Amino acid sequence: MxxxxxxxxxxxxxxxxxxLSRLQQALLLLRDPAASLDEATWLLVADETAHYLDFRRLRTLEAQLRGCTQDEVRYTRADWQAARTAExxxxxxxxxxxxxxxxxxPVPMFRIH
Structure with a gap:
């Protein structure tokens, strides 16, 4: 969560x-112990969080390469998608x-007899 x-x-x-709306609804449902998420919502949350973890990895790497903190670097989802394509x-x-x-x-040897 x-x-x-x-x-x-x-x-x-x-x-x-x-x-954004679907993820916010999923978060609300996760807060309620009596509620449960359907399979499609679980998959959406899983995919989005996996992508976000990769985004954070690449944003950290970009900040290190620029020699600044993560807060100082402007690294967006579009930048992440471009970096994933390059990777x-x-x-x-x-x-x-x-x-x-x-x-x-190597070219096979050619001989004339």
Whole structure:
């Protein structure tokens, strides 16, 4: 619940109005011990909190790279999405390099008799 509260309070982690409303309703239901969340809401909360944890990881990294605190750096959800795309491209490139080589394939020897 604390993570969900942090997610909802974070000014840099903006959501659309519908998503924000559903997450706020989920938080209210989680506070009530007699209430329960349906599977779709649990999945939404799980996905959103996992994304938020990754956002916080990358925001911390960005602040460290800039040599400032997290409060001093302006790092938004759009920045996080761009960084995730860049990380995926780098991971794909590294996989490609691991299984191939930058050097061209050796040409078979060609002889004329």
């Amino acid at each position: 604390q993570l969900l509260r942090s997610l909802l309070a974070d000014r840099d982690w903006s959501q659309d109005a519908v998503l 995926a491209a780098l991971a794909s490139h590294l996989r490609h390099v691991r299984f191939s080589s930058y050097a061209p394939e």
